[in-house]
Amino acid sequence: MKEFVLGNQMSPKNCKIDYEKELNKEQLDVVINGDGPCLVLAGAGSGKTRTITYRVAYLIENGVAPENILLVTFTNKAAKEMIQRVEQLLGSYPTGLWSGTFHSIANRVMRKYAPQVSYTNNFTILDQEDAKSLIKVAVKELQVDTTGRRFPSPRNLISMISYSRNAGKTIKDVVENRYQNFFDLIPMIERVAEVYESKKRQADAMDFDDLIILLRNLLHESPEARERLANQFQYVLVDEYQDTNVVQSAIVQSLASVHENLLVVGDDAQSIYSFRAAEIQNILNFPKVYPNAITFQLTSNYRSSPEILDVANKSIEQNTNQFKKALDAMVDSREKPSLVPASNAQEEAQYIAEQILVLRDEGIKLEEMAVLFRAAFHSQALEFELMRRDIPYEYRGGMKFFERAHVKDVVSFLKLAANVKDQAAWLRVLGLQQGIGLVTAMKIIDKLQGCESLEDVVNADLKLGKRAGYGWGQALEIFQKMVKVDKRPAELIRAVVNSSYKTYLETEYPDFMDRLDDLEQFATFADTYEDLFVFLDEVSLTENYGGVREQASQDDERMVLSTIHQAKGLEWDAVFIMHLTDNKFPNPRALEEDGGLEEERRLFYVATTRARKHLFYTYPVVSGYDALGINQPSTFLEEIPRVLLEQVKLRRTPAMQSRQGGWNNSDPVIVFNELGEEEKPDKPMPSSFLRNLDEL
Numbered sequence: 001m002k003e004f005v006l007g008n009q010m011s012p013k014n015c016k017i018d019y020e021k022e023l024n025k026e027q028l029d030v031v032i033n034g035d036g037p038c039l040v041l042a043g044a045g046s047g048k049t050r051t052i053t054y055r056v057a058y059l060i061e062n063g064v065a066p067e068n069i070l071l072v073t074f075t076n077k078a079a080k081e082m083i084q085r086v087e088q089l090l091g092s093y094p095t096g097l098w099s100g101t102f103h104s105i106a107n108r109v110m111r112k113y114a115p116q117v118s119y120t121n122n123f124t125i126l127d128q129e130d131a132k133s134l135i136k137v138a139v140k141e142l143q144v145d146t147t148g149r150r151f152p153s154p155r156n157l158i159s160m161i162s163y164s165r166n167a168g169k170t171i172k173d174v175v176e177n178r179y180q181n182f183f184d185l186i187p188m189i190e191r192v193a194e195v196y197e198s199k200k201r202q203a204d205a206m207d208f209d210d211l212i213i214l215l216r217n218l219l220h221e222s223p224e225a226r227e228r229l230a231n232q233f234q235y236v237l238v239d240e241y242q243d244t245n246v247v248q249s250a251i252v253q254s255l256a257s258v259h260e261n262l263l264v265v266g267d268d269a270q271s272i273y274s275f276r277a278a279e280i281q282n283i284l285n286f287p288k289v290y291p292n293a294i295t296f297q298l299t300s301n302y303r304s305s306p307e308i309l310d311v312a313n314k315s316i317e318q319n320t321n322q323f324k325k326a327l328d329a330m331v332d333s334r335e336k337p338s339l340v341p342a343s344n345a346q347e348e349a350q351y352i353a354e355q356i357l358v359l360r361d362e363g364i365k366l367e368e369m370a371v372l373f374r375a376a377f378h379s380q381a382l383e384f385e386l387m388r389r390d391i392p393y394e395y396r397g398g399m400k401f402f403e404r405a406h407v408k409d410v411v412s413f414l415k416l417a418a419n420v421k422d423q424a425a426w427l428r429v430l431g432l433q434q435g436i437g438l439v440t441a442m443k444i445i446d447k448l449q450g451c452e453s454l455e456d457v458v459n460a461d462l463k464l465g466k467r468a469g470y471g472w473g474q475a476l477e478i479f480q481k482m483v484k485v486d487k488r489p490a491e492l493i494r495a496v497v498n499s500s501y502k503t504y505l506e507t508e509y510p511d512f513m514d515r516l517d518d519l520e521q522f523a524t525f526a527d528t529y530e531d532l533f534v535f536l537d538e539v540s541l542t543e544n545y546g547g548v549r550e551q552a553s554q555d556d557e558r559m560v561l562s563t564i565h566q567a568k569g570l571e572w573d574a575v576f577i578m579h580l581t582d583n584k585f586p587n588p589r590a591l592e593e594d595g596g597l598e599e600e601r602r603l604f605y606v607a608t609t610r611a612r613k614h615l616f617y618t619y620p621v622v623s624g625y626d627a628l629g630i631n632q633p634s635t636f637l638e639e640i641p642r643v644l645l646e647q648v649k650l651r652r653t654p655a656m657q658s659r660q661g662g663w664n665n666s667d668p669v670i671v672f673n674e675l676g677e678e679e680k681p682d683k684p685m686p687s688s689f690l691r692n693l694d695e696l
Contacts, residue, residue: 016061017054017057017058017061017089017090019031019032019054019058022054023047023050023051023054024047024300026046026296026297026298026299026300027047027050027051027054027298029296030051030055030263030296030298031051031054031055031058032058033294034055034261034263034296035261036260036261036262036292036293036294037256037260037261037262037263037286037290037292037293037294038262038263038264038293038294038295038296039264039283039286039287039293039294039295039296040263040264040265040266040295040296040297040298041266041267041268041295041296041297041298041323041325042265042266042267042298043267043269043297043298043299043301043325043327044267044269044270044301044303044304044312044327044605044606044609045301045302045303045304045327045571045609046298046299046300046301046302046327047298047300047302048239048265048267048298049078049081049082049085049239050085051265051298052071052082052237052239052265053082053085053086053089054089055237055263056069056071056082056086056094056097056237057086057089057090059235060086060090060094060097061090064234064235065096066094066095066096066097067096067097067098067232068232068233068234068235069097069098069233069234069235069237070098070099070105070233070235070236070237070255071097071098071099071100071237071239072099072100072101072102072105072236072237072238072239072252073099073100073101073239073240074101074102074239074240074243075101076100076101076104078239078240079099079100079101079104082099082239083097083099098233102211102212102248102251103208103211103212106211106212106214106215106251107125107211109215109218109229110123110206110211110214110215110218113218113222113225114214116218116221116222116225117214117217117218118201119201119204119206119214120204122204123204123205123206124203124204124205124206125205125206125207125208125211126200126205126206126207126208128155128158130205130207131154131158131207132154132155132158133154134196134199134200134203135154135157135158135192135196136154137199138192138195138196138199139151139154139157139192141195142188142191142192142195144188144192150434150503150504150506150507151185151188151507152179152182152185152189152507153507153508153509155508155509155510156179156507156508156509156510157189157192157193157196159510160174160175160178160179160189160193160510161193161196161209162209163178163276163277164193165209165213165247166209166245166246166247166276166277167245167246167277167279168245168246168247171186171189171190171193172186172190175189177593181506212247212248212251213247215251216247216250216251216254219250219251219254219255220250220254226254226257227258229254229255230254230255230256230257230258230259231258231259233255233256233259234259234261235259235261235263236252236255236256236261236262236263237263237264237265238252238262238263238264238265238266239265239266240265240266241264241265241266241282241283241286242266242267242268242270242271242278242280242282242283243266243271243273243276243278244278244279244282244283245276245277245278245279245282246277246279246282249279249282252264253289260290262290264283264286266283268280268283268284268322268323269316269319269322269325269602269605270568270602270605270606271283271599271602272564272565272568272599272602272603272606273565274593274595274599280321280595280599284321284322284323295323297323297325299325299326299327299328300327300328300330301327301328301329301330301331301609302330302331303331303571303609303612304327304329304331304609304611304612305329305331305332305333305334305612305613306329306331306333306334307333307334307335307336307337307644308329308334308337308608308609308611308612308615309327309328309329309609310644311337311608311615311640311644311645312327312605312608312609313326313327314639314640314641314644315601315604315605315608315636315639315640316601316602316605318601318639319598319601319602320598321595321598322598327609331612334613334614335614335646336644336645336646337608337611337615337616337617337644337645337646338615338616338617338645338646338647338648339617339637339645339646339647339648340616340617340618340619340648340650341618341619341620341621341633341650342618342619342620342621342650343620343621343622343650344620344621344622344623345380345381345524345579345620345623346381346385347620347650348381348382348578348579348618348619348620349381349382349384349385350385351618351650352371352382352385352576352578352616352618353382353385353386353389353391355576355616356369356391356559356574356576357389357391359574359614364573364574364613364614365557366391366392366557366558366559367557367558367559367560368572368573368574369559369560369572369573369574369575369576370559370560370561370562370567370570370572370574370575370576370610371559371560371561371562371575371576371577371578372562372563372564372567372575372576372577372578372607372610373561373562373563373564373577373578373579373585374563374564374579374584374585374586374587374603375514375517375563375584375587376401376404376514376518376563377514377517377518377520377521378521378578378579378584379395379401379561379578380401380518380521380522380525381525382561382578383395383401383561384525386559386561391559392557392558392559393558393559393560393561394558394559394560394561395561395562396560396561396562396563396566396567401518401522402539404515404518406505406509406515406518406519407518407519407522408428409428409429409432409501410493410496410497410501410519410522411536411539412424412425412428412429413425413429413478413482413492413496413501414489414492414493414496414532414535414536415536416429416454416457416479417454417482417487417492417532418532418533418536420448420451420452420453420454420456420457423445426441426444426445426448427441427445429475430444430445430471430475432475432501432504433471433472433474433475434467434470434471434474435465435466435467435468435469435470435471436468436471436472440464440468444462444464444468444472447460447462448460448462454479454482454483455483457476457479458476458479458480458483474500477499477500478495478496478499478500478501481495481496481498481499482495482496487532488526488529488530488532489526489529489532489535489536490523490524490526490527490529492532493519493522493523493526494523497516497519497520497523502516513589524623560572564577564603564606564607565603567606567607567610568606570610571610571611571612572610572611572612573611573612573613573614574611574612574613574614574615574616575607575608575610575611575614575615575616576616576618577604577607577608577615577616577617577618578618578619579618579619579620580617580618580619580633580634580636580637581619581620581623581631581632581633581634582631582632582633582634582635583631583632584631584634585600585603585604585634585636586600586601586604586634586635586636587600600636601636604634604636617637617645619631619633619634619637
């Protein structure tokens with residue numbers, strides 16, 4: 001049933017804000033005609049936030065009480081920004097407006113209704129560390145035997161449980177599809193989840209997932225609570241609807257069930273968070289759930305040049321499971337995006353670094369430049385190159401390469417191969433082993449005082465208790481592999497990775513495959529070194545150098561290195577998208593999932609639409625060291641008509657100056673030349689494009 005208020009017809013003519021002047025026609029249509037169920041497909045750079053905030057201001061100006069409006073966002077920052085904009089538009093703070101993330105809104109509701117879901121109103125909220133502590137208690141209570149094989153770590157268990165709840169799937173389904181290496185442990189993992197749930201109830205505590213799941217349950221199981229809340233919220237607005245999961249979508253539908261003034265805003269072309277249980281079908285099926293829904297499209301892009309949008313539009317049109325739309329540029333024309341094949345990862349890194357300096361000389365600030373990549377390990381060679389050239393950068397979406405725990409772990413193993421008396425390295429290595437705490441680690445180090453090499457360590461006869469003995473046995477298995485290979489850094493790294501350390505990563509981290517990729521990239525880099533001591537010297541100096549730079553450059557201008565996922569919602573004047581090879585982007589693991597290729601293409605689209613003026617696609621043609629492999633360009637590059645790209649050839653100067661240390665002695669000086677090849681419009685690039693090394 002809909003409510004009609006006499007004498008309250010909304011019109012921009014009666015408002016203090018001049019909506020017709022402030023908004024374009026697409027945005028204005030949403031603001032004044034957004035009653036009933038509405039789907040707003042807001043393309044990249046189309047003024048989504050502006051449209052939502054003007055809609056809220058418009059409702060309040062036309063007599064809707066702020067407490068009858070619910071505005072749901074995905075981050076506290078977005079909620080705060082929108083409220084500030086509404087306040088600026090109205091000239092006063094919209095007191096009473098319900099605005100915030102799903103979790104903050106859920107917390108506010110549950111503080112009143114918690115007794116209806118068997119909690120008190122004074123429940124506490126568990127953070128990640130609290131949740132891990134309860135999981136540890138559950139594992140201990142169940143007397144799980146972790147000595148025969150490693151059991152999933154608390155953070156891994158939390159990841160499994162959280163995904164199953166947010167995706168509406170069983171633990172069994174989640175483990176079978178996402179954690180196959182723990183398949184035989186499913187019954188015990190299910191029991192841990194049950195005990196964890198019981199422990200939370202006993203402690204009158206909720207984790208973040210409980211907040212929204214219990215709110216969903218309340219709205220489904222208590223008609224009285226649902227009616228009261230749904231009656232209160234005359235207008236419900238949801239930002240980034242493509243990122244909602246099945247639980248959040250159910251909450252939204254319940255809260256809008258009386259007035260049905262539900263306006264959801266999002267872009268299916270930017271749905272890239274399925275690994276967090278986001279469900280793209282929520283936005284795609286909205287017109288089916290609400291057959292009388294009005295669909296608006298915001299396609300006027302105020303961010304990117306027409307040339308960049310031509311590429312973005314051509315790429316995303318390859319997806320079939322989507323709302324078809326194309327972005328229209330509202331800014332001036334510029335040069336075409338550049339396509340840059342490099343001979344290897346080092347040359348790719350050098351090109352990017354030198355082009356950054358060229359752009360800076362042309363007047364673009366470092367902070368207006370970003371390098372984006374599909375996975376963190378793709379940036380390793382570039383990080384070395386930027387540090388070598390003294391180009392300051394900020395890393396987003398994770399830690400800088402040598403700050404990552406697994407890289408530090410492996411470096412510690414290598415330090416012991418070089419100097420078996422390195423106590424700090426011993427403490428880190430022994431701390432990774434089950435049953436070995438700090439006290440036991442110090443005792444082991446004392447017992448090994450007479451050892452001069454890893455070979456001596458392997459042959460040492462240590463008398464240890466059962467738990468410590470098990471952990472020491474795991475460490476010995478790694479050392480035994482290390483002593484069987486030569487002392488070249490790359491061989492030692494691979495020996496560590498192909499040992500029980502790999503099992504440690506699997507059980508400890510939900511993203512262990514990405515960490516293994518990191519370490520393989522580390523080994524590939526180490527292939528350029530013959531001497532372990534030279535390698536460790538340079539790594540150690542790089543670590544210290546990075547730390548000093550971070551401290552000294554807090555107020556300095558810095559460019560951005562970022563994973564594409566972390567870059568969503570941001571924009572820069574110049575964007576480099578690197579490592580665009582067919583075996584890296586799209587991610588091969590993502591292709592194994594339903595809809596994986598289309599989500600990877602959406603990720604490529606998101607990266608492309610971060611650029612305002614300059615866009616560069618780069619990839620290495622050759623990878624590896626001892627065994628060279630030829631990379632195909634990403635399928636996403638091949639889908640783009642060649643006429644839309646400026647193709648760049650990298651040429652080496654005849655004479656090169658050698659570098660000290662382990663840097664590649666054949667690093668080129670880059671000269672930019674157009675290939676000059678003419679192709680008919682709309683002809684896709686062939687697979688063989690620049691595949692022959694002679695062309696480089």
